[in-house]
Amino acid sequence: METSIIKQRLLTLRLWMRVNNMQAFIIPSTDPHMSEYVAPHWQSREWISGFTGSAGTVVVTLKEAALWTDSRYFLQAADQLQGTGIQLKKEKLPETPSIEDWLMEKLEAGDTVGCDGYVFPADEIKRLTTLFKDNKDIKINFQLDPMEEIWTDRPVLPSTPALIYPTAYAGKDVTTKLAEIRERLNQQGFDALFVSALDEIAWALNLRGTDVHCNPVVISYLYVSQTEAHLFISPEKVTPEVQAHLQEAGVTLHDYTDIEAFAIDVKDLHISIDPSKTNVRLYELFGEHNEIKPTTSPIPALKAVRNETEIKGIHAAMQRDGVALVQFLHWLEEAVPQEHETEISVDRKLHELRAAQPLYIGESFDTIAGYGPHAAIVHYEATPETDVPLEPHGFLLLDSGAQYLDGTTDITRTIALGPLTQEEKEDYTLILKGHIDLAMAVFPEGTRGAQLDVLARMPIWKKRLNYLHGTGHGVGHYLNVHEGPQSIRMQENPVALQAGMVTSNEPGVYKAGSHGIRTENLVLTVPAGEGMFGNYLKFETITLCPIDKRPILRELLTDEEVEWLNVYHQQVYDALAPSLSAADRDWLADATSAL
Numbered sequence: 372m373e374t375s376i377i378k379q380r381l382l383t384l385r386l387w388m389r390v391n392n393m394q395a396f397i398i399p400s401t402d403p404h405m406s407e408y409v410a411p412h413w414q415s416r417e418w419i420s421g422f423t424g425s426a427g428t429v430v431v432t433l434k435e436a437a438l439w440t441d442s443r444y445f446l447q448a449a450d451q452l453q454g455t456g457i458q459l460k461k462e463k464l465p466e467t468p469s470i471e472d473w474l475m476e477k478l479e480a481g482d483t484v485g486c487d488g489y490v491f492p493a494d495e496i497k498r499l500t501t502l503f504k505d506n507k508d509i510k511i512n513f514q515l516d517p518m519e520e521i522w523t524d525r526p527v528l529p530s531t532p533a534l535i536y537p538t539a540y541a542g543k544d545v546t547t548k549l550a551e552i553r554e555r556l557n558q559q560g561f562d563a564l565f566v567s568a569l570d571e572i573a574w575a576l577n578l579r580g581t582d583v584h585c586n587p588v589v590i591s592y593l594y595v596s597q598t599e600a601h602l603f604i605s606p607e608k609v610t611p612e613v614q615a616h617l618q619e620a621g622v623t624l625h626d627y628t629d630i631e632a633f634a635i636d637v638k639d640l641h642i643s644i645d646p647s648k649t650n651v652r653l654y655e656l657f658g659e660h661n662e663i664k665p666t667t668s669p670i671p672a673l674k675a676v677r678n679e680t681e682i683k684g685i686h687a688a689m690q691r692d693g694v695a696l697v698q699f700l701h702w703l704e705e706a707v708p709q710e711h712e713t714e715i716s717v718d719r720k721l722h723e724l725r726a727a728q729p730l731y732i733g734e735s736f737d738t739i740a741g742y743g744p745h746a747a748i749v750h751y752e753a754t755p756e757t758d759v760p761l762e763p764h765g766f767l768l769l770d771s772g773a774q775y776l777d778g779t780t781d782i783t784r785t786i787a788l789g790p791l792t793q794e795e796k797e798d799y800t801l802i803l804k805g806h807i808d809l810a811m812a813v814f815p816e817g818t819r820g821a822q823l824d825v826l827a828r829m830p831i832w833k834k835r836l837n838y839l840h841g842t843g844h845g846v847g848h849y850l851n852v853h854e855g856p857q858s859i860r861m862q863e864n865p866v867a868l869q870a871g872m873v874t875s876n877e878p879g880v881y882k883a884g885s886h887g888i889r890t891e892n893l894v895l896t897v898p899a900g901e902g903m904f905g906n907y908l909k910f911e912t913i914t915l916c917p918i919d920k921r922p923i924l925r926e927l928l929t930d931e932e933v934e935w936l937n938v939y940h941q942q943v944y945d946a947l948a949p950s951l952s953a954a955d956r957d958w959l960a961d962a963t964s965a966l
Contacts, residue, residue: 377420377455377457384431385433392483393483393512394432395484396484397430398415399486399490400417400425400427403489403490404648405647406568410526410528410582411526415490418525420452420455423451424447427439427448430474432474435477437473438460439462440459441840442838471499478509481507483509483510483512484503486511487513489650492648492649493647494647496511532608532610532613533579534579535577535579541577542679542681543680545576549595549621551673552673557597559669561642561664565642567648568645573588574673574674584737587849587850591604601624602622602623603630635660642657644664646665675845677848677871689778691775692725694950695728697917697955698955708763710763717740717769722738732775738752742759745757746768747886747887749881762789765787766886772852775849779851780914782891782916785887785919785922796923800927803923803932804830804932805830806891809823809878810912814868815902815906815907818908820857820860820868821861824859824860838881840879843860844858844874845872845874868896869908870908874894876894877889877892891914895911897911912939918936933966
């Protein structure tokens, strides 16, 4: 985007700020539901900055502007912000100030910081309010949304109809799920639950939609008491079939915009609301006449533990996904030497092959196809301006996934397109080593992801290398590709891994200007039997796709790691070969042969 456009938008925002007596304004990447990925209507941060990454926060004062984003987007943000006047602040680096510290340095005592309370979580507003008051008596105004005035061609809210997710794939009907939610609320002493998170609502009501790119959710709010359930959704999204589906489960329908009036009318109840997932405007409205206890919704824990139907479905989805991936990898190996393919063309080819599979709905996120130095941009997405041809040397990093009716997939393979440097081979092997060491983990019940993260990092830590993203995230079931509550990362997360959870295993290493490497499979946590002091768990790798053997330095792997890889490859071959053509089957036999 032209920098002049961004500068004009910043100027317009500053004029609005002066009129409304604000000396700074914070623009996050979220929506009223605290979503990671948002509908175009709420992509305000991208509109004001030109930065297209999925995560980041822009802060604008009357004289300066800055964007905070994480390591996935350091290179991308530096490029997209160039010439805009917006400074890049690299999160989690020692020299990077927090947003609040930066603001306290720039503002005077008594100044006001503005933000749209509908896209800010209640707990963050509480934290900032206390911090600013204790330091410079800086005030926060979260009552106004400047985008309503200055974003003149702002996209409208999504209006496509919601879809019913059949119990044949969900494994449980809505009545059963609501009963489970109410049981948890009763155990915790709550009268009701208010839910903003779109993936939680979609799971609870067996609904899916197309409101958010790649995430099959429906813009809505949900309120559940011991005797009632209320869904707030735009009327045009409710077909007669959806209405009957919800009424059968005892769900009362309201217009999406009626949530404020409802929140004001509810009185004298003990309501469970998660302040990290609920915008501050609604949180305060519910709190006016009710006792609100900041708690985590019971839905993520229920949703994360897959039932038997969902587990059967994800295995089936992985098998079909693996067939498409093998067809693609065989094609790629023959196509690259012709030197006619680019990052964008291979993305299109993979999409074409996946789309031919039964129950395919769409991609679970935009494909990351990074060749050579582009692979070092962790969440790189090729555009016509950045697209480069693939040459028969170096690495292609391909991170992709699909939405199938019976499951969501997410896989990364780093593929040798030809000769590699010794450094590339060593980095590749060390990442594979960490991936395998985590995949082989056996651990007692109650173990948290942060306690296992070191297994994936130790091989590269020994070489003084690291990566700043998490090692593993939860994955939804025909839902969001990034879902909690579990994770595997250096940062502490109190949620223990449980049998039935699906999580990614994706260590990586990224060297700017040279190469990037990541190897990712999805793993299902399963029982590992009884042991000292209780039961144990382990990971079952459920992704089915060969891992490129050509870059491996065998001497860096232990015999146990080699055995894991050989056993995994045999499983891949046995699962996929019957569904492949003779030519693809022969290619797979070679790709999965013992190391």
